[in-house]
Amino acid sequence: MMRYLCLLVIALCLNACSSLEPWVKPYERAHLADPIMSFSPDPVSSAYTSHVYDAREGARGAGGESGGGCGCS
Amino acid sequence: MVPEVNLVVAVVVVKRTGYSLVGLLLCGVAQATVLPEERADVLYHSYQGGGVTIQGPSILVRKQSSANTSVVANYYVDMVTSASIDVVTTASKYEEQRKEKSLGIDYLHGKNKMSLSYKVSKENDYYARSANVDISQDMFGDLTTVTLGFSRGWDVVGKRNDSSFAKDTNRRNYRIGLSQIISKNTIMGASFETITDEGFLNNPYRTVRYVDTGVSRGYSYQPEVYPNTHTSNALSFRAKYYLPYRAALRAEVRFYQDDWGVVGQNLEIGYTHPLNDRWILDGHIRTYRQSKADFYSDLFPGQDAQNFLARDKELSTFSNLTLGFGVSYTLLQGGWHFIDRGSINLAYDLIQFDFQDFRDLRNGGTVGNEPLYHYNANVIQFFVSIWY
Numbered sequence: 001m002m003r004y005l006c007l008l009v010i011a012l013c014l015n016a017c018s019s020l021e022p023w024v025k026p027y028e029r030a031h032l033a034d035p036i037m038s039f040s041p042d043p044v045s046s047a048y049t050s051h052v053y054d055a056r057e058g059a060r061g062a063g064g065e066s067g068g069g070c071g072c073s
Numbered sequence: 074m075v076p077e078v079n080l081v082v083a084v085v086v087v088k089r090t091g092y093s094l095v096g097l098l099l100c101g102v103a104q105a106t107v108l109p110e111e112r113a114d115v116l117y118h119s120y121q122g123g124g125v126t127i128q129g130p131s132i133l134v135r136k137q138s139s140a141n142t143s144v145v146a147n148y149y150v151d152m153v154t155s156a157s158i159d160v161v162t163t164a165s166k167y168e169e170q171r172k173e174k175s176l177g178i179d180y181l182h183g184k185n186k187m188s189l190s191y192k193v194s195k196e197n198d199y200y201a202r203s204a205n206v207d208i209s210q211d212m213f214g215d216l217t218t219v220t221l222g223f224s225r226g227w228d229v230v231g232k233r234n235d236s237s238f239a240k241d242t243n244r245r246n247y248r249i250g251l252s253q254i255i256s257k258n259t260i261m262g263a264s265f266e267t268i269t270d271e272g273f274l275n276n277p278y279r280t281v282r283y284v285d286t287g288v289s290r291g292y293s294y295q296p297e298v299y300p301n302t303h304t305s306n307a308l309s310f311r312a313k314y315y316l317p318y319r320a321a322l323r324a325e326v327r328f329y330q331d332d333w334g335v336v337g338q339n340l341e342i343g344y345t346h347p348l349n350d351r352w353i354l355d356g357h358i359r360t361y362r363q364s365k366a367d368f369y370s371d372l373f374p375g376q377d378a379q380n381f382l383a384r385d386k387e388l389s390t391f392s393n394l395t396l397g398f399g400v401s402y403t404l405l406q407g408g409w410h411f412i413d414r415g416s417i418n419l420a421y422d423l424i425q426f427d428f429q430d431f432r433d434l435r436n437g438g439t440v441g442n443e444p445l446y447h448y449n450a451n452v453i454q455f456f457v458s459i460w461y
Contacts, residue, residue, distance in 0.1 A: 022214025028257045031315040036345045036353065039262060039311060039323075044114040044133040044147070045420065045454055052120060052452055056426070058363050058387050059329035059337035061246070061266035061307035066207065068192045069228040069244055070171060071199030072151070073276070073387050 040064060108143040108181055111136055114458045122424065122450025124156040129170075131456075141181040145190075149173040158446060159386070162434045163280050163294055167233075171196045177205075184211040198231040198277075203244070220250035232277045240273030258315040263308070270303040281384040283373040284440065291440035292372060298382045299368075305331035321345040329363070335388065337363035341395075350406065355399035355420075362392035371432050372441045386446065389431040397422040405459075415459040422452040 024032075031037065040046040050065045055072040112135055119128040129150035137143045151171040160166060177190030186209045194201040207222035226244030248266040255261055275297055285293035311325035322344055329337040343357030366388040368381035399420035406414055425447070432443040 022216050024216060024254050024257055026215070029254070031258050032254060032260055034315065034319070034321075036319070036321045036347060037260065037313050037315055039260075039313065042114065042418065042456070042458065044116045044131055044456060044458075045418070047133075047147075048116065048118050048131060048149075048454060049422075049452075052422075052424075053339075053361075056387065056424075056450075057337065057339075057361055057393070058331075058335040058366070059307060059327065059339065059361070060305060061268050061329070062248070062264040062309040062327055063307075064250075064264065066190060066192075066203075066205035066222065066224050066246070068173075068175075068194065068203040068205075068224070069199075069201040069226045069242065070173070070194045071196055071201075071230065071276075072171070073385070 108137055108141070108179055108186075109135055109145070110460055111143075112458055112460045114456055116454060116456035119453040120450060122452075123426070123448040124158060124161065126154045127151050143179040143181075145175075145177045145179070147173070147175045149175075158433065158435070158448075159279060164278060169197055171199075184215070185209065198233050199228065200231070201226060201228040203227070205246075207248075216254040218250075218252040220248070220252075222246070222248040222250070224248075228272070230273050230275075230277060238277065240277075242270060242272035242274060244271075245269045255312075259312065261310070261312040263310050265306070265308050268303075268305050268307075272301060274299045274301060274303055276385065279385060281370070281373055281382045283376050283378060285376070293376070295376055295382070297384060298380070300333070300381055303331060303333060305329065305335075319347055323357075333388070334367035335363055335365070337361065343397075351403045353401040353403075355397075355401070357395070357397045359395040359397070360392065361395075363390065365390040365430060369430075371430050384431075386428055386431040390429040391427060391431065392429075393424050393426045395422050395424045411461050413460045415457065418454070418456050418458065420454040422450075424450040424452060426450070 035041055047065055050063045051072070054060055114133045116131040117128070118131060120126070129152045131147065131149040133145065133147045135143060135145040149172070153171065154166070154168050156166040171194060173192065173194040175190055175192035177188060179186060179188045188207040190205045192203045192205070203224055203226035205222065205224040207220055209218055209220040211218050224244070224246035228242040228244065230240045230242060232238035246266060246268045248264065250262065250264040252260065252262040279297050280294035281297050282292045282294050284291065307327055307329045309325060309327035311323065313321055313323040315321055323342070325341045327339050329335070339359060339361040341357055341359035343355065345353060345355045347353045366383055368379065369383045369385070369388045371384060371389070373379070373382060397420065399418065401416050401418045404415035404417060405412055408414065426449070428446045431446045433446040434443055436444055438444060
């Protein structure tokens, strides 16, 4: 599994070295730059919300926050 | 307020870290990108539900220390008063505080960004430290961002009124993320994270109950016993779409499974609607469900019924539903002294928990047929932010 993951990452990186024409030009990204389009517009709030769910649910990870334990559950 | 176009790359880069070490070595790209915004946030949080009240502040300050370095610090406090169902049925109400401090640095080199952070969390019976590193790279004309991350945690589990009790837990998080601009109005992200824990993973206070015909109530308690390893995998996808009249729709889904037998999914849909230059409204709905751990039972058939025993309701079969609402008001749009702008924000979430095999022992019923447990939680966040 890890081997395939590494190969995928390397392939992506090699691709990154070649010039690829972006299909959304920088001057076409005004809407994406609007703060309302941010996945985490307020990091202090996002971190707290993730903490609430982590402490009350069995699931964890892939939520955009870095690691760190606590005796919260 | 629609920001200038030249902010686009900044937001895309900041919000979706991306990178690969191999890419950095092979490519050595050197186009300018940006660091996270300089800002400070003071947040008050409150969680009330299931007999538990947790409240306190969180203060986050981020400052750029040079053209390519940004430093961030966070101070967070949980003030806990707990009379949860576990506590009232097997122990007594308690109060405690958890204080968490973290310090991080982001270093920018062309299209690559490295983030390092260190976090310490202290309670009277739990001490946790963790170190985190995330490396990201933008590619494909800045349409794609790849992130690799690793965290290492060292926890020490203690026990109130027993100073000799100290058990270690080691944690490792491995994560990879991908963010992709799909169109002028759509951005998507995917994230995969594996977490492995090793050591003492129990709650030292929690017990399981088992059938005991030798006592009048029909059951007794014994300490829970968990495996000393736990490995989980989570995969999430999220997307955001800009509507023609300046509003945003978002969706997020996550799939989870671990080697304790827990399988979970959550789905969230949200909508952000600016009323004008100052007011922004936000609403969202989130559902979550999970299956129980293999060694979970509300009532075991006898003492030491199996090698591992759990009656933690977070390991039971349950679901929850969140209805959330938020409002934000922008201040100081023209700036004031060193402040560029500010905002006042209020967010409220109602979370309804419904347990399918965790029973409420407070309200009678024959052994094993007590009513199922459910509760509502009210989560409030109030925070003030300034950008400078």
